[in-house]
Each structure stands twice: as C-alpha cells, then as structure tokens.
Amino acid sequence: MILRSFSLLVLLGLSSLILPSQAAENHPKRIISVGGQITELIYAMGGESMLVGADTSSIYPPEVEALPKVGYQRYLSVEGVLSLRPDMVIGTSAMGPPAVLDQLSRMGVELVLVPDVNDVPSAVERIRYLGRLLGLEAQAERIATDYQTQMQAVLRPDDPQVRHSRLAMFLSYGSGNAMVAGGDTLGGAIINMLGAQNVFADIKGIKAVSAEALLAADPDVVILSQQAVDAFGGLESALSAIPGLDRTRAAQKGQIVVVDLLQLLGFGPRHPEAMQAIMAVIDAQSGTSLDTALR
Amino acid sequence: MNNSSIAEQRQRLTNVQSSWPVLSRRLIWLPLGLVLLAVLMIMALGVGAMAISLFDIFRALFGFLPGISAVDAMTQSVVLEIRLPRVLLAILVGAGLAVSGAAMQGLFRNPLADPGLIGVSAGAALGAASWIVLASSIGLLAWIAEVIGPFGGQFVLALAAFLGGLATTLLVYLITLKAGKMGATATLLLAGIAISALSGAATGLLTYIADDAQLRSITFWSMGSLGGADWRTLTVLMVLVLPAVLALWWLSRALDALLLGEDTAGHMGFDLRVIRPALILLVALIVGSAVGLTGMIGFIGLMAPHIARMMIGPGHRMLIPMSMIVGAVLLLAADSFARTVAAPAEIPIGIVTSLIGGPFFLYLLLSKFR
Numbered sequence: 001m002i003l004r005s006f007s008l009l010v011l012l013g014l015s016s017l018i019l020p021s022q023a024a025e026n027h028p029k030r031i032i033s034v035g036g037q038i039t040e041l042i043y044a045m046g047g048e049s050m051l052v053g054a055d056t057s058s059i060y061p062p063e064v065e066a067l068p069k070v071g072y073q074r075y076l077s078v079e080g081v082l083s084l085r086p087d088m089v090i091g092t093s094a095m096g097p098p099a100v101l102d103q104l105s106r107m108g109v110e111l112v113l114v115p116d117v118n119d120v121p122s123a124v125e126r127i128r129y130l131g132r133l134l135g136l137e138a139q140a141e142r143i144a145t146d147y148q149t150q151m152q153a154v155l156r157p158d159d160p161q162v163r164h165s166r167l168a169m170f171l172s173y174g175s176g177n178a179m180v181a182g183g184d185t186l187g188g189a190i191i192n193m194l195g196a197q198n199v200f201a202d203i204k205g206i207k208a209v210s211a212e213a214l215l216a217a218d219p220d221v222v223i224l225s226q227q228a229v230d231a232f233g234g235l236e237s238a239l240s241a242i243p244g245l246d247r248t249r250a251a252q253k254g255q256i257v258v259v260d261l262l263q264l265l266g267f268g269p270r271h272p273e274a275m276q277a278i279m280a281v282i283d284a285q286s287g288t289s290l291d292t293a294l295r
Numbered sequence: 296m297n298n299s300s301i302a303e304q305r306q307r308l309t310n311v312q313s314s315w316p317v318l319s320r321r322l323i324w325l326p327l328g329l330v331l332l333a334v335l336m337i338m339a340l341g342v343g344a345m346a347i348s349l350f351d352i353f354r355a356l357f358g359f360l361p362g363i364s365a366v367d368a369m370t371q372s373v374v375l376e377i378r379l380p381r382v383l384l385a386i387l388v389g390a391g392l393a394v395s396g397a398a399m400q401g402l403f404r405n406p407l408a409d410p411g412l413i414g415v416s417a418g419a420a421l422g423a424a425s426w427i428v429l430a431s432s433i434g435l436l437a438w439i440a441e442v443i444g445p446f447g448g449q450f451v452l453a454l455a456a457f458l459g460g461l462a463t464t465l466l467v468y469l470i471t472l473k474a475g476k477m478g479a480t481a482t483l484l485l486a487g488i489a490i491s492a493l494s495g496a497a498t499g500l501l502t503y504i505a506d507d508a509q510l511r512s513i514t515f516w517s518m519g520s521l522g523g524a525d526w527r528t529l530t531v532l533m534v535l536v537l538p539a540v541l542a543l544w545w546l547s548r549a550l551d552a553l554l555l556g557e558d559t560a561g562h563m564g565f566d567l568r569v570i571r572p573a574l575i576l577l578v579a580l581i582v583g584s585a586v587g588l589t590g591m592i593g594f595i596g597l598m599a600p601h602i603a604r605m606m607i608g609p610g611h612r613m614l615i616p617m618s619m620i621v622g623a624v625l626l627l628a629a630d631s632f633a634r635t636v637a638a639p640a641e642i643p644i645g646i647v648t649s650l651i652g653g654p655f656f657l658y659l660l661l662s663k664f665r
Contacts, residue, residue: 075520078522082377083344093508098523103525184506205510
C-alpha cells in the first residue's frame with residue numbers, strides 16, 4: 001500500500017506536487033476540487049469562495065450544484081479543467097487519467113494529491129492538511145477537534161457488544177448478486193473503526209456474493225447505502241433485490257442501517273453522525289450474538 | 296437461347312467498359328473528402344472548453360511568421376499542445392482503423408468484418424488489463440517510473456496492449472497454420488473468434504481480481520480516449536502506423552484479386568501464404584498501436600470502409616485512401632463532439648463511436664440479409 005502510494009507520487013511528477021510542509025506558503029485562489037469528500041471539507045472550512053469547479057462526485061452541500069462540473073474524477077479533460085483557469089487542482093489518488101494529469105502539470109496547474117484516509121487519525125490529519133493548503137488553519141483545527149471529540153463519543157471499539165457484532169456492508173447492487181465491501185476497502189475500514197467484525201473481511205475489494213455465501217456469513221447488522229435504496233425506490237424493494245438477505249439474522253430482526261455513502265465514507269464533519277446511526281443499531285440488537293458468544 | 300445469353304453478357308461487358316467515366320466521376324469523392332476533412336480540422340481546432348476565436352487560433356498556429364502578432368502563452372499552448380496534437384491523433388487513429396477495416400473486409404470478403412476479428416482488440420485489452428492489475432500488484436510500476444521517469448507507466452501500458460494484440464494475433468495465425476485443412480480464411484475467422492473469447496475471459500478474470508482503482512482504470516481504458524494526446528504519443532504512433540498503412544495500400548492489387556475468390560487470386564499469381572500473414576501482421580500493427588495508446592474505439596474500422604465503398608467502389612487502390620479520409624472524418628467529428636458536448640467535462644470517445652456505429656451496423660445487417 002505504501003509502495004503503491006509512493007509510486008503514484010512518482011508517477012504524478014514530484015515537481016508538481018506540494019508536500020504538506022511547503023503548503024503553507026502561497027495559498028491558491030482558484031481551486032478545482034476533485035472528490036466529494038474534499039469538496040465537502042472545503043465547504044465546511046468556509047473555503048468555497050476559492051472553488052471554481054468540482055467533479056461529479058461532489059454532491060454535498062447542495063450549493064455545490066452551482067459549480068461547473070469537470071466530469072468524473074478518473075476521466076478529466078485537459079481543456080475542460082484549463083477553461084476554468086484554476087491555479088490548483090486538489091484530488092485523491094483516484095484522479096486521472098495519468099496522461100491528462102501529466103499535461104495539466106506541464107501547463108502549469110498545480111496538482112495536489114490529498115493522502116487517502118482510513119481511520120480517525122488520518123482523517124484528522126487530512127482536515128489539517130487541507131487547512132494548511134488553503135490558509136484556513138483555524139477553521140480546519142475547529143473541524144478536526146470537533147470530529148475527534150464526536151468520534152471518541154460515538155466509538156466504543158472495546159465494548160464486547162460491538163466486538164461480537166458481525167456486520168456486512170452493501171455498497172451497490174444491480175441485477176442478481178449484491179456487492180459487498182471486503183476487508184481492504186474503505187467500507188471495511190469503517191467496520192474496523194467501529195471495532196465490529198466484517199463478515200466479508202476475507203474478500204478483497206468490492207465483490208458480488210451469492211445468496212448462499214450471504215446466508216453462510218449470516219450478519220447481525222447490515223449497512224445499506226442510501227443511494228442504492230433511492231435507486232430501488234424504497235427500502236422494501238432494495239432489500240428484496242439482495243438474494244438471500246431476507247433469511248439473515250439482520251433482516252429477520254430488522255437490524256438494517258441505511259446511510260448516505262458520501263457521509264459515511266467521506267470522513268468529514270457528517271461522518272460521526274453516520275457512525276452513530278450504525279452504533280445505534282448495534283446497541284439495539286435483540287438476542288444478540290453476544291448471548292450466543294457468552295453461552 | 297444460349298447465344299442470346301452470351302450476347303447479353305457481351306452487352307454487360309460493354310456496359311462495364313462504358314462505365315469508366317462513371318468511375319472517374321466517383322473519384323471526385325477523394326478531393327471532396329479531403330476538403331471536408333480540412334474544414335472539419337479547422338472547426339475541431341476552433342471548438343473546445345476554452346473559448347478561443349478562429350483568429351487567435353490562426354495567430355497561435357502561424358505566430359512564428361513575421362507580421363503576425365503572438366497570442367498569450369495560455370492560448371498558444373492550448374492550441375499547439377492540446378488541440379492540435381489531439382486533432383492529428385484523431386485523424387491518424389481514424390485513418391489507421393479504417394484502413395485496417397478495409398483490409399480485413401477484403402481478406403474475409405465480407406463487409407461486416409472488422410479489425411477485431413483476428414483477435415487483436417481482445418488481445419490488446421488483455422495486455423492492458425494484465426499490466427494494470429499485475430504490474431501494480433508486484434510494484435513494477437514504481438520501478439518503471441524510476442527507470443523511464445514519471446509517466447513512463449502509460450507508455451508501458453500502451454506497449455503492453457500493443458504486445459497483447461500482436462501476441463493473440465500471432466496465436467490466431469499459428470492455429471490457422473496448424474489446422475490448415477479447412478479453407479484457411481474460414482479457419483482464421485473461427486480461430487480469431489475463439490481466441491478473442493478466451494482473451495475476453497482472461498480479461499474478465501483480471502477484472503474480477505482487480506481492486507477498485509484498477510477496475511476503474513480498466514473500465515475507462517476500454518472506453519477509449521484521445522484525451523492524453525501530445526506530440527510524443529503522436530510521434531510514436533506515426534512511426535508505427537504510417538509505414539503499415541502505406542504497405543497495406545501497396546497490397547491493394549492483392550486485395551482486389553482476393554475479391555474474386557482465394558483460388559482466383561492464387562491463379563493470378565498472389566501467393567496467399569505470403570499475402571495473408573502480411574495483411575494480418577500489418578493490421579495487428581496498426582490496430583494494436585492505436586488501441587494501445589487510445590484504448591478501445593469501436594466501429595470506425597467497420598463503418599469507414601463501408602461508407603468509402605459506397606462512394607468510390609470496391610477497387611482497393613482508391614478504396615484504401617478513401618477509407619482513410621472517411622475514418623479520419625468520422626473519428627475527428629466524434630472526438631470533437633465528445634470533448635465539447637459536456638464541457639468542461641468530456642465523455643468517452645468509445646461511447647460516441649458506438650452510439651453512431653451500433654445503428655449503422657444494424658442498418659448493414661438489415662440491408663444485407665433482407
């Protein structure tokens with residue numbers, strides 16, 4: 001993982017990258033934010049006046065709709081980005097394609113890759129990093145502190161009830177099989193942060209699971225994305241679209257949480273609230289697997 | 296009865312001879328196509344997410360001449376470093392795919408043939424997917440970046456796709472040699488389909504084991520893009536594609552002979568044991584390098600030669616240059632659309648060509664088998 005991030009840094013051309021230590025010097029004035037989590041953080045810090053564009057994954061807060069959209073983060077257009085005359089493009093390792101990034105940096109646009117995040121300390125570090133980058137240190141510090149405090153209040157990773165809870169997170173699903181978050185995904189990281197068990201921890205990436213595998217795993221709590229529920233036009237039809245789910249403990253006891261994906265995976269100011277929603281269902285389990293475990 | 300039918304045939308022959316002026320009238324399509332391409336080039340240079348006036352584009356292009364005042368540096372580099380290479384890349388790739396299509400339709404004597412039939416596209420996709428998934432997994436990417444420098448990775452990706460396309464094509468050809476008893480072209484077709492399906496399965500497997508980031512890289516690669524066009528990519532492609540295109544043109548008489556049937560072509564002195572592999576190799580070279588650098592761009596190789604044939608007839612000496620012009624026009628138009636319709640965002644070029652090509656293919660099917 002470290003190796004891969006490093007290779008990405010090398011790939012992007014070190015000259016065009018701003019490292020955290022140098023970031024404080026000259027703050028950008030015209031920014032394109034590529035990545036919904038980053039856009040949300042920039043708004044939370046009150047840096048939206050610097051934004052001249054965003055990608056299509058930037059959907060929160062609603063005001064972001066008014067910004068010109070540069071398209072999907074992995075399919076940026078050189079001229080499209082340049083037409084907004086940015087002095088900085090802030091994105092994640094998901095930004096691409098590489099040839100376009102190469103051209104952008106050769107045209108004098110500063111590309112900043114914000115490090116990936118997978119737990120509370122790295123989320124706090126990212127908030128502070130963005131603050132330094134934009135010259136909004138004070139606002140960033142307030143958001144970071146709030147985030148830390150709220151997460152500490154919500155998370156109880158050592159609570160036996162939590163530790164014995166077996167979770168499954170469904171990210172997206174179309175026809176047939178449902179796609180679950182494996183151990184090495186951001187969704188998997190969320191379950192780790194909670195301190196619970198991911199029934200699909202052995203799966204790498206986001207994969208489809210069969211009805212039988214879902215029954216064998218038999219999660220206590222199921223996390224669904226608001227986006228998928230909306231796409232199916234309601235919880236009932238979303239649930240019935242996952243083969244085998246209706247026979248799991250989670251479905252039979254109604255232990256299902258629906259969360260907004262950007263809120264849950266964005267690691268921003270709205271993150272603790274989403275974690276709280278999951279914790280509430282974990283706490284409210286009736287006849288939990290804890291009983292089974294203690295018996 | 297018999298006599299009259301011979302007389303009829305004679306009459307028909309005379310008709311063919313007297314249709315020579317018709318042929319030369321058809322030749323007007325060549326200069327007409329070139330003019331259309333030139334106009335389209337100017338239009339393509341004139342549109343884009345950045346608003347640049349035609350006068351400024353002229354100034355950017357010819358700023359080196361005395362008496363023309365220079366434009367600002369930004370406009371200058373957008374025109375010279377972004378739009379011009381991209382326009383030229385669209386022309387080169389469109390022309391290359393079209394010529395390959397014309398050669399394949401000639402070899403298979405079937406207007407529905409496309410360059411993908413010999414396995415080159417599926418192989419290129421497999422090569423690209425292998426590189427994206429396997430190389431980054433074992434840290435090769437970092438090593439390449441150190442050795443070749445930043446962004447060496449994308450050139451190696453193109454190389455991997457190119458080699459994948461070449462390797463599968465070679466495999467298809469070797470199978471044809473081994474199972475040479477059937478009509479060799481039919482075997483070639485079947486082997487191409489089988490190897491394409493196998494490569495597709497292997498690509499599917501790689502897609503399955505890929506992580507989220509790799510998966511999206513593969514997806515976007517397979518949708519194609521001319522987005523990264525710069526003078527380096529253009530030079531590399533030009534060196535690979537232009538000689539191969541000329542060689543295919545040089546083979547037009549053999550392609551003409553093939554239209555009369557393989558046996559006839561043999562009797563006319565064209566050794567198919569040489570011609571067939573030459574055609575396949577040249578097509579694999581053109582399509583492999585184009586697909587490697589730009590990803591999958593469908594339907595140009597099918598549509599362009601067909602349209603060109605309707606304009607200028609089946610003789611390959613004229614059909615090949617006409618296909619080049621039509622292919623260039625089609626891809627340039629499609630790409631200009633792809634990069635401006637949703638500006639400042641851009642939509643994948645493969646989607647645009649398939650949107651035009653799908654209905655066209657259906658039209659071909661329906662009109663052929665009615």
